[in-house]
Amino acid sequence: MTIFRVRVLDTPTSPFAGGTLRSDDDCGLLVGDGVITARGPFDVVRAEHPDEPVLDLRQGLLLPGLVDTHVHFPQVRVIGGLGLPLLDWLDRYALPEEMRLADVDHARGVARDFVAGLVDAGTTTALVFGAHQAPAVDVMFEAADHWGLRVTTGLVTSDRLLPDALLTTPERAYAESRELAARWHGKGRLRYAVTPRFSLSASEGVLEACAATFSEVPGSLFTSHLNENLHEISEVAALFGGASYVDTYDRFGLVTPRSVLAHDVHPTDAELGTLAARGAAVAHCPTSNAALGSGLFPLRRHIEAGVRVSLGSDVGAGTGFSLFKEGLQAYFVQQLLGPDGMLLTSAHLLWLSTGAGADALGLGDDVGDLSVGKQFDAVWVLPEPGDPLAVGLDNASSPDDALSKVFALGTTSDVGGVWVAGEQIAAGRWRSPRPR
Numbered sequence: 001m002t003i004f005r006v007r008v009l010d011t012p013t014s015p016f017a018g019g020t021l022r023s024d025d026d027c028g029l030l031v032g033d034g035v036i037t038a039r040g041p042f043d044v045v046r047a048e049h050p051d052e053p054v055l056d057l058r059q060g061l062l063l064p065g066l067v068d069t070h071v072h073f074p075q076v077r078v079i080g081g082l083g084l085p086l087l088d089w090l091d092r093y094a095l096p097e098e099m100r101l102a103d104v105d106h107a108r109g110v111a112r113d114f115v116a117g118l119v120d121a122g123t124t125t126a127l128v129f130g131a132h133q134a135p136a137v138d139v140m141f142e143a144a145d146h147w148g149l150r151v152t153t154g155l156v157t158s159d160r161l162l163p164d165a166l167l168t169t170p171e172r173a174y175a176e177s178r179e180l181a182a183r184w185h186g187k188g189r190l191r192y193a194v195t196p197r198f199s200l201s202a203s204e205g206v207l208e209a210c211a212a213t214f215s216e217v218p219g220s221l222f223t224s225h226l227n228e229n230l231h232e233i234s235e236v237a238a239l240f241g242g243a244s245y246v247d248t249y250d251r252f253g254l255v256t257p258r259s260v261l262a263h264d265v266h267p268t269d270a271e272l273g274t275l276a277a278r279g280a281a282v283a284h285c286p287t288s289n290a291a292l293g294s295g296l297f298p299l300r301r302h303i304e305a306g307v308r309v310s311l312g313s314d315v316g317a318g319t320g321f322s323l324f325k326e327g328l329q330a331y332f333v334q335q336l337l338g339p340d341g342m343l344l345t346s347a348h349l350l351w352l353s354t355g356a357g358a359d360a361l362g363l364g365d366d367v368g369d370l371s372v373g374k375q376f377d378a379v380w381v382l383p384e385p386g387d388p389l390a391v392g393l394d395n396a397s398s399p400d401d402a403l404s405k406v407f408a409l410g411t412t413s414d415v416g417g418v419w420v421a422g423e424q425i426a427a428g429r430w431r432s433p434r435p436r
């Protein structure tokens with residue numbers, strides 16, 4: 001067992017439901033077998049456990065491990081392709097790179113770069129949009145398993161309107177998905193996600209195959225894209241006889257409490273009602289929405305409709321792995337919406353980056369905050385002395401103010417350590433070589 005001595009900030013209850021930031025300046029967290037077994041003022045925890053070693057992290061502050069609920073493994077190398085709307089961006093940047101993952105050695109390199117991106121950003125749990133090629137998905141699972149990350153991912157399936165090399169058939173999609181799920185679902189911290197790319201590129205046959213896998217693999221998740229771009233939405237409606245975008249999934253039983261749909265920038269009220277009634281979650285991806293010009297996410301309408309919302313980086317349309325940046329961009333978007341927006345506090349941003357994601361992925365009992373009984377998944381924010389974030393933290397007027405500075409100024413370079421289930425998996429790049 002180890003006692004972590006550190007300033008802890010977390011949000012055990014959603015600020016959208018009345019929760020506030022919990023801040024403990026000199027906190028003791030007793031961790032054994034990866035689980036937090038005691039929490040309190042350091043002096044108290046120390047007195048109760050005088051023989052346990054102490055890890056003193058008081059130079060920085062500790063947050064729960066970050067949770068990214070929408071991030072594309074094959075797109076890590078195309079981050080930064082600016083200047084195009086969604087469908088043109090896919091043709092120009094994403095799809096050519098995704099075709100290269102047919103080469104499993106290439107896929108292995110991409111998986112290495114991708115997992116390094118997550119870890120360096122302090123992301124310990126992720127719902128990962130996989131690849132169209134089953135061997136590449138195997139490689140992704142292997143990489144996540146190697147690092148011990150909590151990753152849910154799966155085979156991306158499509159049978160129309162994409163380059164031929166990325167297409168499959170309903171039969172093959174079903175067979176390969178079941179094989180992958182049999183190999184990886186429930187192994188360590190890994191789970192399977194049923195993943196049609198979007199209903200634009202998935203016929204009824206593929207969606208039926210998805211529904212079969214989803215119902216036959218207990219505990220699997222469903223993920224796809226939803227209402228991202230107005231042109232995309234009109235194309236989907238044309239393919240499905242005028243159906244709403246949500247209905248193209250819902251008619252196959254794919255909208256459930258274990259479903260996470262990315263974007264939803266342009267929902268109708270009826271669609272929000274369906275998402276809420278089914279208990280599905282929406283992954284809000286603010287830098288992607290801005291980079292592709294998709295629109296300003298109507299967070300207030302989601303919250304008021306009772307739809308769960310979490311945060312996603314949407315790498316590679318999103319502009320990086322850092323959920324600090326996504327949180328800040330989410331704040332910007334709500335400011336730009338004026339009276340239709342929501343004023344987000346730093347506690348909201350932390351909740352969206354941690355507890356909301358854990359809840360969306362069905363992991364709320366395990367991770368998302370640093371309470372007794374939770375897994376010790378944590379990120380240590382430790383800016384280099386003298387840099388603007390360090391100066392800001394030294395001069396913060398309150399814990400909420402300190403946390404605002406983390407979201408305003410924090411980058412992956414400010415991550416001084418990352419733990420999953422009590423095991424340190426990264427040490428921070430300016431302090432020591434990364435254990436790689």
Ligand SMILES: [Zn+2]
Nearest residue numbers: 072225262314
């Ligand atoms: Zn996406």
